[in-house]
Amino acid sequence: MGTPAALTYSADNCTIGRTMAILGERWTFVVVREIFNGVRRFDDMRARTAIPRQVLSNRLNLLLEHEIVHKVPYRLPGARERNEYRLTAKGFDLYPVLVAIASWGDRYLADPEGPPVEFVHAGCGAQMQVGLTCAAGHEVDDLRTVTPRPGPGAHHRNG
Amino acid sequence: MGTPAALTYSADNCTIGRTMAILGERWTFVVVREIFNGVRRFDDMRARTAIPRQVLSNRLNLLLEHEIVHKVPYRLPGARERNEYRLTAKGFDLYPVLVAIASWGDRYLADPEGPPVEFVHAGCGAQMQVGLTCAAGHEVDDLRTVTPRPGPGAHHRNG
Numbered sequence: 660m661g662t663p664a665a666l667t668y669s670a671d672n673c674t675i676g677r678t679m680a681i682l683g684e685r686w687t688f689v690v691v692r693e694i695f696n697g698v699r700r701f702d703d704m705r706a707r708t709a710i711p712r713q714v715l716s717n718r719l720n721l722l723l724e725h726e727i728v729h730k731v732p733y734r735l736p737g738a739r740e741r742n743e744y745r746l747t748a749k750g751f752d753l754y755p756v757l758v759a760i761a762s763w764g765d766r767y768l769a770d771p772e773g774p775p776v777e778f779v780h781a782g783c784g785a786q787m788q789v790g791l792t793c794a795a796g797h798e799v800d801d802l803r804t805v806t807p808r809p810g811p812g813a814h815h816r817n818g
Numbered sequence: 819m820g821t822p823a824a825l826t827y828s829a830d831n832c833t834i835g836r837t838m839a840i841l842g843e844r845w846t847f848v849v850v851r852e853i854f855n856g857v858r859r860f861d862d863m864r865a866r867t868a869i870p871r872q873v874l875s876n877r878l879n880l881l882l883e884h885e886i887v888h889k890v891p892y893r894l895p896g897a898r899e900r901n902e903y904r905l906t907a908k909g910f911d912l913y914p915v916l917v918a919i920a921s922w923g924d925r926y927l928a929d930p931e932g933p934p935v936e937f938v939h940a941g942c943g944a945q946m947q948v949g950l951t952c953a954a955g956h957e958v959d960d961l962r963t964v965t966p967r968p969g970p971g972a973h974h975r976n977g
Contacts, residue, residue, distance in 0.1 A: 663856035665935075670866050674923030674933045675851045675916065676844075682919075685835075685842035692834045696966050697822035707829050707975070749926055754961045755948045757834065759918040760841075764833030767908055773970030774833045776824075780952035781963045787950050789914045793939035794947060802913045804940045807855050811932030816866070 665807070669814040681725050682753075686710050688760070690718045691750070694728060695757055696776065699743040719744060727753070759789040824966070828973040840884050841912075845869050847919070849877045850909070853887060854916055855935065858902035878903060886912070918948040 670676060682688050686708075693704050704715060722728045727750035730742040746753075758778050765774040778787040791799040799805060829835060841847050845867075852863050863874060881887045886909035889901040905912075917937050924933040937946040950958040958964060 663858070663862065665852070665855035665857050665866070668934060670848075670852075670934070672929050672934050673848075673851070674927050675920050675935075676848050677927040678919050678923035679844045679847045683842060683844035683847055685838045688838045688842055689829075689832075689835050692832070693824070693829075696824035698824050699822070703822070703825055707825060751961055752922055752925065754964055755950055756915070756918040756922055758950060758964070759915040759948065760837050761834050763911055763915055764837035766911065768836040769833050770831050770971050775827060775829070775831050775969050775972045776834075776966050777969040778964055778966055780954065780956060780958060781965045783952060783954045783956060785952040785954035785956070787952055787958065787964055789918065790949050790951055791914055791917060791946050792949055793942060793944040795939065795942045795944035797939060797942060797944070799939060799946065802910055805913055805917070805937055805946055806940045807935050807937055810934050810936040812929050813934045 664809070667815060668809055669816045672812055672814065681721065681727075682756075684718075686714055687718045687721065690715065690722065691727070691753060692757060694744055694746055694750070695754070699745060700733075700741070701744075722750070726750075755789060758787050762789055823968070826974060827968055828975045831971055831973065840880065840886075841915075843877075845873055846877045846880065847916075849874065849881065850886070850912060851916060853903055853905055853909070854913070858904060859892075859900070860903075881909070885909075914948060917946050921948055 689708055690704065693708060698704055698707055701715065704710065705712065719728065723730065726747050728744045729747050731745055732740050733743050734740045761778060779785060780787060791805065793799060848867055849863065852867060857863055857866055860874065863869065864871065878887070882889065885906050887903040888906050890904055891899050892902055893899045920937060938944060939946060950964065952958060
């Protein structure tokens with residue numbers, strides 16, 4: 660086996676690394692999941708996830724900063740105005756990531772009775788699946804036919 | 819707006835939370851990415867990612883423990899036997915997650931010249947795309963038609 664081609668290239672501008680620098684902390688993606696599930700208020704997220712208050716606050720601020728969520732004010736009777744958190748278009752575009760993670764988790768980590776949440780197609784009610792297709796229109800059943808190659812932003816490594 | 823349905827259910831057995839408990843740490847998924855890119859040896863991963871030695875070692879052990887990678891021995895001339903890390907079938911099944919993360923990152927976080935890596939279909943060379951389809955065979959173009967609902971493992975929350 661020769662030297663892996665990837666070794667010639669820098670990983671500095673990797674978009675997977677950058678995405679995981681935002682989402683790659685256990686609680687961050689759990690917060691995203693909650694919002695996808697319609698749980699949009701701080702206290703509701705606290706009640707369901709038991710994330711420590713300060714951690715939840717930090718994660719929401721990170722998501723705001725990256726414009727994955729935005730704040731919408733609401734007011735309960737007799738209470739001061741608060742904000743709830745909703746997905747932006749950029750945040751909503753994480754849906755395939757969420758479903759891909761859930762699919763893998765459902766396959767390998769679910770309890771025997773099955774997963775607690777299913778993602779279904781509104782209207783028909785059938786379960787969602789994540790699939791890989793190529794831009795030429797082929798469905799990709801065999802994952803071994805997927806290959807990484809240097810993209811337009813590939814930089815040679817120094818040293 | 820009424821109470822979100824998700825609030826009625828426990829998030830304790832959530833497979834997204836469980837997946838992120840394994841992968842949800844920035845460096846863990848970066849290590850997975852390296853192995854998908856064919857970078858399988860400790861020192862090569864170190865050189866490309868600059869992950870601190872102890873962190874890389876911990877992450878590889880976590881991936882071994884969860885059977886996402888397995889070790890295969892190799893020996894360079896004059897050196898002691900070492901191990902390289904390869905994906906198991908369970909690890910390989912993370913490919914849709916990897917491509918979904920890369921697609922989102924390429925869209926929102928790439929440098930102007932584009933991403934450093936592309937995932938392509940071997941043979942035809944066209945770029946891979948992650949798509950959602952439902953089990954009834956509909957392609958899902960509008961993400962707003964994806965809906966979470968309680969699955970077979972949904973538990974009511976206590977209190």
